[in-house]
Amino acid sequence: MHEFLAQLVNGISLGGIYALIAIGYTMVYGIAELINFAHGDVYTLGTFVALAIFGALGISGELHGIALVVDSGLALIGAAVCCGLIGMAMERLAYRRLRNAPRLAPLITAIGVSFILQNLMQLWKGSAPIPFPAVLPNPRFDLGPVSITAQQIAVVALAVAAMFALQIVVTRTRTGAAMRAVAQDRQAASLMGVDVDRTIAITFLIAGLLAGVGGFVSGVYYQSTWFLNGFSAGLKAFTAAVLGGIGNIAGAMLGGFLIGIIESFATWLIGGQWSNVTVFAILILVLVLKPSGLLGERVPEKV
Amino acid sequence: MVYAIAAIVIAFAVAIDRVRTKRTKLLLLAGLAVLLAVAPRLGGSDASVNALVDIGIYVVLALGLNVVVGFAGLLDLGYAAFFAIGAYTYAMLASPQFGLHLPFWVLLFLAAALASLCGIVLGAPTLRLRGDYLAIVTLGFGEIVPQVFQNLTKYTGGPNGIGALDVPTFFGIPFGQSALPYYYVTLAAIALTLLLTNNLRASRLGRAWMAIREDQLAAAHAGIDTTRSKLAAFALGASFSGFAGVIFAAKLSLVSPDLFQFQVSVLVVSMLVLGGMGNIPGVVVGAVLLGLLNGTVLPQLDTIATDVLHVHADLTQASFLIYGVILVGLMLFRPEGLLPDRERRAEMHAAPNEVV
C-alpha cells in the first residue's frame, strides 16, 4: 500500500510534466491540424536554457530565500520565453508555408526541425546526460502512509496553475476566442476578421511557453537532462494528448496525469525497460479503439 | 570507387526516368546491370564494396517503403521495425543462439513472410486512421519493436544483441569474410525488388493505390476495397524490409537493437522525399545520395577535417542536423523531390502500364 501510494504520487508528478507538454501538442493540433513533432525537443530545450541560465548565474547548489525566488524565477521565465519564441519561429519559418500542403509535408518538416533541434542541443552540451543543479530545497512531508516532497507538489501545482491560466486566456480573452474560432473553422474565422496568422503564431508561442516551463520543472525535479529527452517525452506526451482527446486542453491535462501514473506503475510492476512499450501500446490501443480519446470530439479517422 | 559507382547509378537512373520507350529503358537497365556486375573487378577495396553493399541495402529498403508511402500514400515512420524483424529472424535462426542453422536463402523469404505478417497485424486495426495519426502509430511500432528485442534478453541477446551469425553458403561455398558475395546478392535483391515494385505500379492494384491516394471516397465508389488495398501495400512493403534485414544481418554477422532505431526509419523516408516518392528511378537516386552521404561522405569529411584542416570534427555527430536541414529545405523548396512522379507523367504520352 505504501509503495502503491508512493508510485501514485510519483506518477502524478511525472504526469504534471507530461501534461504541460501535452497541452502544447493538443493546442497546436487543434488549431493547425499539425502534429508538431519538434515540440518534445522544445521541452528539452527549456531544460537546457534553464541550465544555461543557472550556469550563467554561477549557481550549482541549493538556493534559499530571495535567491531561490529570483534566480529560479529567472531561469523559469528565461526557459519559457525562449521556448515560446522558438516555437513561434518554427511556425513562421517552417510550417506556415505548408499550411495547405498535403498532410505529409508539415509532418516531415516537423521531423526535420526536431532533428535540427536535437542535434543542436547535442552539439551544445554533448551526447551524455548532463547534471542539473539541485536548486530547490526539497523537504519531505509525511502524510500518513505516503510522503510527498516539495518538488512533487511544485510540479503539480505549476501544471495546474498553467492550465488554469490557459483556461482563462482561452475562454475570457479575445485572443482565446480567436484561437477557438480558428480551431473550429479557419475560413469562417478569417472572414470574420480574425488574423489567422497571428492567432496561430500565438498558439505556438503559448505551447512553447508551457513546454519551457515543463523543461524547467523537469530539470529541477530530475536533476539531469539529455538531448534525446524530448523524443521519448514528446511521444509520451502526445500519447497523453490523444488519450485525453486531441484538441481538448482539459483532456491533455487529464491524459498527461494518466500517462504519468501508468508509466510509474508500469516501471514499478514490470520494470523500467517496459514502460516505454507500455505507453506506446496504449497509444496504439487508444487510436484503434477510441480515437476521440476520453474527452475529445475530433476523430482521427478517415471519413 | 564508391563515388564513381554512385554517380553512374544516378546517371542511369535519371536517364531511365527521362527516356520514353520501354525498350530503351530496359536497355539502359541492362547496361547498368552489366556495369555493376563487373565494377568490383575494376579495382576498389573490400571496404568500398562493403560501402556499396550498404547503399544497396538502402536502395532495397527505399524501394520497399516506396510501395507503402509512394504508391499507396501511407505514411510509415516505423519501417525500421520490419528491417529489425528480418534481421533478428536471421539472427535467431542461423546462429548459436538457439542452435538453429537454417539456410540463408530460405531465411530471406521466411523473414519476408514474417515481416509481412507483422505488417498485417499492425495494419489491420490501424490503416483506417488518418495520415498523421497513422504516422504516429507506425512510429510507436517502430519504437516498440527494437525495445522488445532489447528487453527479451533471453531470446534476443538483450542490448548486446546476437553475434557470430552463420556465414551464408552458396552451393556449399561459404561467403567468407569478403563483402563481394553480399554485393552480388544485394544486386540480385535490387533487381528483384525493381521488378516486383514496377509490376505493382503498373497493375490493377497499383491503380487502386493511385485512386486511394487521390480520393479515397471516389476510389471506394469504383469498387475498390480500400482497407484491403492499403493492407496489401503495408504488408508488401514490410516484406521487402524483412528481406533486406536478412542480408544486413548476415553481412554484419551481428544484430543489436541500436541498429534499428527511429533514425533508420526517417533516413529511408528522407530518401523517398529527396528522390521523388512514387517514382522508382527517383527513389533509387534518393537512396544512393543519402546512403552515400550517410555511409561515406560524412565519415570522410571527418577524416578530411582531422587530417587536412587539423580540426577535430565529428561530423557524423552533426549528421542529423544535416538531415534535418535537408528535410526542411526540401519540404519548403522542392517537396516533390529531385525526380518527381507527376511532372514526368504530364510529359509522358505513354499508356499507364508502361515500364517506368
Place this chain on the structure above:
Amino acid sequence: MGAPILEIRGVSKRFGKLAAVDDLSLSVQTGAIFGIIGPNGAGKSTLFNLVSGVSRPDSGEILFDGVDVAGWHSDAIARAGIGRTFQNLRLFGYLSARENVMIGGHARLKATLFDSLLNTPRARREERAALSRADELLARFDLAADADRFARNLPYGGQRRLEIARALAGQPQLLLLDEPAAGANAAEKRALVDLVRAINAAGTTVVLIEHDMGVVMELCHRIAVLDYGVKIAEGDGAEVRANPRVIEAYLGTPDA
C-alpha cells in the same frame, strides 16, 4: 419493366437535430429513368449518399435487387452493381482520363495480388482488355482525344462526361447521376439527354438528381419531389408539374 431494382423503405437520416431525410420511401422500376427533384437542401444528395454507402441511414431499408444494402460500405455497394457520379465532381485529378476510366472498371477485373505482383499472363491479358474497354468508353463519350490528359485539365463538360464514363466502366445495373447538367449550356444539355437515353436503352436503370426541369421532363419516366427531407409528390412529369405542393415548395406561398 419488372420488379423494382431499387426500393427505399422508410429511410431516415438525421444530422444532429436536423432530419436530412425523413421516413422516405420510393421505388425505382428496373429499366426506368427516375428523377429526384426538389429545392436546395431537400435531402437529395443525402439520399444518394445513403444509397451509395457514404453514410448509413438511422432507420429504414434500402433494397437493391431485393438485398438490403443499407449500411454497406461504398465499395461493396459498387461491386453489387450501383454506380454514381457526384454533385461536385470527384475525379482523380492527377490521373489521366483513361486511368480514371480504368479505375472505374476495377471491380470487373479479377487479377489477384499475385497476378499484380508477378505480372502473370492473366494480369497482362486483363490489363489489355481493360485498356481497350476504357478506350471504347472514352470514344463513346467523345473523350478519345483527351485520353492522356490529366482529368483536372479537361474542360468542365469533359469532366462531367468523364465521371459518367468512369461510373459506367463498372458496368452497373443502376446508375445514380447527381446533377449531371449543372453548369452545362444548351448544347451540352442536349448531348447529356441523348447520352442518358442511350445508357438507359443499353439496359442501365438511371436515377437522376437534377435542377434543370427541361432535362428532367425530357428524360424521366417517373419523378419524386423532395422537400425538407420528405417526399411531397411522386408521379410522371405532368402529374408532378401540376401538383400544388410542388409548386409551393419551389415558389413559396403567396404571402410567404
